[in-house]
Amino acid sequence: MITIEISINLELIISFYLLFILGANNVANAIGTAYASRATTYRNLLILFSISVIIGSLFAKNVGSTVNSLSSDALTALIISALVMTLSTYKKVPISLHTVIICSLIGLNFNSSNLYVFGEILLSWILSPIIAVVIAYILYSAYEKIDISILKKITMIRYFLLISAAVVAFNLGSNDLPTVLGTFTTSQIIYIIGAIFLCLGAYLYGNRVSETLSMITNLSVSSAFIAQLSGGLAVTIFTALGMPVSTTQAIVGGILGVGLTKGIKTVRWKVLKNIIFWWVVAPIIALIIGFIINRMI
Numbered sequence: 001m002i003t004i005e006i007s008i009n010l011e012l013i014i015s016f017y018l019l020f021i022l023g024a025n026n027v028a029n030a031i032g033t034a035y036a037s038r039a040t041t042y043r044n045l046l047i048l049f050s051i052s053v054i055i056g057s058l059f060a061k062n063v064g065s066t067v068n069s070l071s072s073d074a075l076t077a078l079i080i081s082a083l084v085m086t087l088s089t090y091k092k093v094p095i096s097l098h099t100v101i102i103c104s105l106i107g108l109n110f111n112s113s114n115l116y117v118f119g120e121i122l123l124s125w126i127l128s129p130i131i132a133v134v135i136a137y138i139l140y141s142a143y144e145k146i147d148i149s150i151l152k153k154i155t156m157i158r159y160f161l162l163i164s165a166a167v168v169a170f171n172l173g174s175n176d177l178p179t180v181l182g183t184f185t186t187s188q189i190i191y192i193i194g195a196i197f198l199c200l201g202a203y204l205y206g207n208r209v210s211e212t213l214s215m216i217t218n219l220s221v222s223s224a225f226i227a228q229l230s231g232g233l234a235v236t237i238f239t240a241l242g243m244p245v246s247t248t249q250a251i252v253g254g255i256l257g258v259g260l261t262k263g264i265k266t267v268r269w270k271v272l273k274n275i276i277f278w279w280v281v282a283p284i285i286a287l288i289i290g291f292i293i294n295r296m297i
Contacts, residue, residue, distance in 0.1 A: 010075070011075055011078075012184065012190070015180050015184065015194065016193070017082055017197075018081060018082040018085065019177065019180055019181075019194045019198045020197045020198065020200060021082060021085045022097055022172070022201065023199055023200065023201030023202040023203075023206065024201035024202060024204065024205035024206050024208070025088060025089045025095060025201075025209050026097065026172060026209075026248065027169075027201075027202035027206035028094050028209040028210045028248075029094065029247050029248055029251055030049050030165045030169040031169070031206075032213035032251070033161070033165075033219060033225070033228045034161050034162060034224060034228075035213075035214055036210075036214030036218075036219040036224060036255075037219040037220055037221045038221075039158050039161050039162060039224065040158075040162070042207065046202060046203055046206070048166055048169070049165070049199070050199040050202070052166040052170045052173065053170070053195050053198055053199055053202075054173060054192065054199070055170060055173065056169065056171065056172060056173020056174035056175075056177070057194065057195035058173075058188070058191075059170075059174045060173060060177050060191050073108045073109065074183040074184075076104075076108060076290075077101055077105050077108060077290070078101075078180065080100075080104040080290055080293075081100045081104055081286065084100045084104075084285055084286045084289075085100060087282065087285070088278055089205060092209055093212060093279075093282075094209050094212065094213065094248045094251075094252065094275070095279065095282050096247065097176055097179065097180075098176075098179070098246065099125065099248075099279075100283060100286045102118075102283075103118075103283040103284070103286040103287040103290070104286040104287065106287055106290065107286065107287040107288060107289060107292075108293060108294050110290070110291050120243070121243075123243075124238055125246060127238070128234050128235065128238055128246065128249055128253065129234070129249040129252060131234045131237065131238075131253070132250040132254045133230075133253045133254070133257040134257065135230040135233050135254070135257065136226055136230035136231075136253070136255075136256070136257025136258045137258070139226050139230060140222075140223055140226045140257065140258045143226060144261070157222045160229075161225040164225065164228045164229065168228075171247075172198065173195050177191060177194050177195060177198065178191065180194070181194050212271065213252070216252065216255045216256065216267065216271055217255060217256070217266050217267050217268065218259075219255065219258070226254070226258055227251065227255040227258045228251060228254060230254035231251035231254035232250070234250040234253065235247050235250050252275060256272065
């Protein structure tokens, strides 16, 4: 009985820490574009983010994640993910929780069939930001030709941008949170506590990754919204095709797309190259650690 309680407590501690780091890293998915465009103050964005995450946690259910399907490796996968997410956040690079978890699980359960699955997933990870770039380029080019006064455009788009930020934050609470906690508990109280840890991470360290997104290219309120919308559309397309994708990568693709409409020189390629570098390295680190543990057991 004592062993079980210690195990559950350890699982919750690791899970809460991972949610803390998730908040610090993935808050940029929700408010990064709004922050870059100065749609409102960073403090207001954090308040909007926190309210949306906590409301999302009230609707959180066991989403049947990949972690749940391999529950015997769940704790190990979360520990690996926490380490990799911490490293990525320290490097100020946005990274997908699902990407890291999947790669750690593939390493922990390494075989030839997993390599085939990994190949399919890798393809979707590469294609999703590219599709987001194309969508953003087309949408923003079309938007620029609309004959509406600048003031009306900005006023209208600002509301849409903040709503889209709230939706992404809501999804963090309703989807990503149970991905971490769902293997160990379905307690609503634990989910709310997890949401608080997620928000705490966003408040204390979220500006690090948000700053990185804001440095890719200069964003106006309208271009920020279209970047966010394009990332969301790319994710929706791949989800409909049954292919797992990263919201993080899609949103970065959207930002790049609107940047390209203004010219190649408006994109800060050094920042983008660093992000892409860590997109490659972080999942590989998770996979290698998982593989080493697999061979040691």
